Amino acid sequence: MSRRGWSLAGPGVGWLVVFFVAPLALIAAFSVMPRGPYGGVEPGLTLEAYQRFLVPIYLTTLGRTVVLSLACTALCLLLGFPVAYAISRSGRWKTLLLVLVVLPLWSSFLVRTFAMIFLLRDTGLINEWLLAAGIIERPLTLLYTPGAVLAGLVYGFLPFMILPIYASLEKLDLALLEAAEALGARPVARFRRVVLPLALPGIAAGSLLVFVPALGSFLTPDLLGGAKQLMIGNLIQNQFATARNWPFGSAASLVMLTLVLAAVVAWLRLRDRAEELA
Amino acid sequence: MTTRIRPGVAAFVGAVYLFLHVPVAVLIAFSFNASRFSAAWSGFTLDWYRHLFERDDLLRATARSLLVGVSATAIATVIGTLLALALARHRIRGRRAVEALLYAPVVTPEVVAGVSLLMLFASVGIPLGLGTIVLAHATFCLPFVVIVVLARLSGMDRSLEEAAMILGADEIATFRRVTLPQLAPGVLAAALLAFTLSIDDFVITSFVAGPGSSTLPMLVYSMVRRNVEPTVNAISAIIVVATTILIVAAERLTHASPDGRE
Numbered sequence: 001m002s003r004r005g006w007s008l009a010g011p012g013v014g015w016l017v018v019f020f021v022a023p024l025a026l027i028a029a030f031s032v033m034p035r036g037p038y039g040g041v042e043p044g045l046t047l048e049a050y051q052r053f054l055v056p057i058y059l060t061t062l063g064r065t066v067v068l069s070l071a072c073t074a075l076c077l078l079l080g081f082p083v084a085y086a087i088s089r090s091g092r093w094k095t096l097l098l099v100l101v102v103l104p105l106w107s108s109f110l111v112r113t114f115a116m117i118f119l120l121r122d123t124g125l126i127n128e129w130l131l132a133a134g135i136i137e138r139p140l141t142l143l144y145t146p147g148a149v150l151a152g153l154v155y156g157f158l159p160f161m162i163l164p165i166y167a168s169l170e171k172l173d174l175a176l177l178e179a180a181e182a183l184g185a186r187p188v189a190r191f192r193r194v195v196l197p198l199a200l201p202g203i204a205a206g207s208l209l210v211f212v213p214a215l216g217s218f219l220t221p222d223l224l225g226g227a228k229q230l231m232i233g234n235l236i237q238n239q240f241a242t243a244r245n246w247p248f249g250s251a252a253s254l255v256m257l258t259l260v261l262a263a264v265v266a267w268l269r270l271r272d273r274a275e276e277l278a
Numbered sequence: 279m280t281t282r283i284r285p286g287v288a289a290f291v292g293a294v295y296l297f298l299h300v301p302v303a304v305l306i307a308f309s310f311n312a313s314r315f316s317a318a319w320s321g322f323t324l325d326w327y328r329h330l331f332e333r334d335d336l337l338r339a340t341a342r343s344l345l346v347g348v349s350a351t352a353i354a355t356v357i358g359t360l361l362a363l364a365l366a367r368h369r370i371r372g373r374r375a376v377e378a379l380l381y382a383p384v385v386t387p388e389v390v391a392g393v394s395l396l397m398l399f400a401s402v403g404i405p406l407g408l409g410t411i412v413l414a415h416a417t418f419c420l421p422f423v424v425i426v427v428l429a430r431l432s433g434m435d436r437s438l439e440e441a442a443m444i445l446g447a448d449e450i451a452t453f454r455r456v457t458l459p460q461l462a463p464g465v466l467a468a469a470l471l472a473f474t475l476s477i478d479d480f481v482i483t484s485f486v487a488g489p490g491s492s493t494l495p496m497l498v499y500s501m502v503r504r505n506v507e508p509t510v511n512a513i514s515a516i517i518v519v520a521t522t523i524l525i526v527a528a529e530r531l532t533h534a535s536p537d538g539r540e
Contacts, residue, residue, distance in 0.1 A: 004368060008363050009364035011360060013376060023394030026398055086291040107521060108521060109478070110495055111518055112301065113502075114510065116301055158298065223502065240393050256389070
């Protein structure tokens with residue numbers, strides 16, 4: 001039985017080993033090798049690529065990436081929680097409201113980012129309307145700002161926060177809320193003591209699902225942030241596309257993977273604690 | 279009643295829904311705008327759509343995307359379905375490791391997946407082009423195929439297979455006559471999902487594409503960067519409508535019953 005199982009699993013596992021594991025092992029190796037004179041790498045062992053991160057401009061990029069990703073996660077939670085709560089209490093509108101949350105996830109991310117540019121650029125719709133209404137006299141610079149990147153990230157990943165919170169609130173027993181009310185708990189207390197603890201697993205999962213792609217984002221800062229709002233994703237792309245510094249690009253990739261792994265571990269911890277509370 | 283949504287909350291929720299949908303809706307609306315400088319509405323036109331069909335580069339890029347999508351989907355669907363069958367129906371050693379191997383690519387940032395594949399192709403000396411794009415796409419589609427087919431397999435009734443065996447069908451006949459027909463909608467849904475992921479991908483593709491192998495998203499990206507006329511809006515509108523249709527079809531198939539009824 002076991003042999004038959006492996007002959008079925010073999011091609012898929014082999015494929016992932018060759019095209020996923022091996023390439024990651026390769027960049028891990030490249031990250032500790034000296035840079036070749038014309039790009040590429042040379043044999044040897046060095047931590048030069050990692051030391052390069054300690055230069056202020058790269059530390060700034062790293063810091064900006066973490067701060068923007070955390071801010072994006074917090075904003076998604078703030079916007080997403082009421083939506084998830086409303087969907088879970090919406091009765092016959094539930095399916096429609098859920099479809100409207102899922103649909104954007106399946107529209108091309110590139111197209112959605114372009115949609116943001118279309119609204120935010122100097123000749124974009126927002127500036128055009130504000131000018132027409134006489135509220136401003138010249139176009140505001142909305143694009144190529146940290147705000148634009150943050151808006152793009154939230155716009156891109158918000159559904160990832162709403163869906164898991166909805167899934168955990170869906171299981172919430174209304175009788176619990178009624179019991180709390182009958183026992184004299186005020187709305188704020190009902191929310192804090194009943195709704196929030198039950199929603200915690202969803203909040204943890206949603207935060208992970210938003211934080212991880214935000215950390216790894218490339219298109220959003222590339223198109224909405226311009227040259228001044230680089231994130232690690234852009235830094236990595238630069239090293240391979242223009243700077244031809246494979247070791248540094250590989251090291252930056254491993255730093256990004258480490259941050260992703262840290263987020264996953266934090267989520268596992270939080271999930272365990274939520275299970276204890278429940 | 280505690281369950282009622284307060285008006286304030288309802289208004290807030292409505293605003294969030296607008297935030298999620300207005301940008302793309304506006305984008306599509308302005309694909310019908312007569313003005314080349316697209317900020318103000320100046321009348322209805324289909325010119326931008328007509329322009330699309332006059333652009334050879336766009337048609338060629340679309341053809342490339344379709345070719346890549348079909349090839350990568352074929353590879354991912356076949357080996358992904360086999361892997362799902364192995365996980366659902368057989369006791370295999372190292373199951374935990376196989377599952378980790380399936381989920382790791384899903385959480386790996388696209389930029390990292392892209393550069394690491396680029397490094398593999400560069401080190402082995404495989405020239406970049408449509409072939410490397412197909413290899414990369416099949417890789418990121420594979421875990422999604424396994425997850426969708428596994429979901430279908432876990433919802434299937436095994437007693438039918440057991441009945442076939444008791445009635446004397448051998449393993450191959452049971453698979454062909456009983457398992458496969460029940461599994462088919464799940465496999466088709468997985469294939470549609472893989473195809474959608476493939477024709478949509480920009481980041482990974484941009485790393486492993488060579489000169490002259492630009493796919494549709496790569497061309498759209500360069501149009502967005504140059505920020506020219508509303509033809510970008512028109513192509514965007516077509517992409518949104520096409521992927522929505524594909525996804526709705528995949529969703530229906532996942533929940534369809536084996537004999538085709540809803």
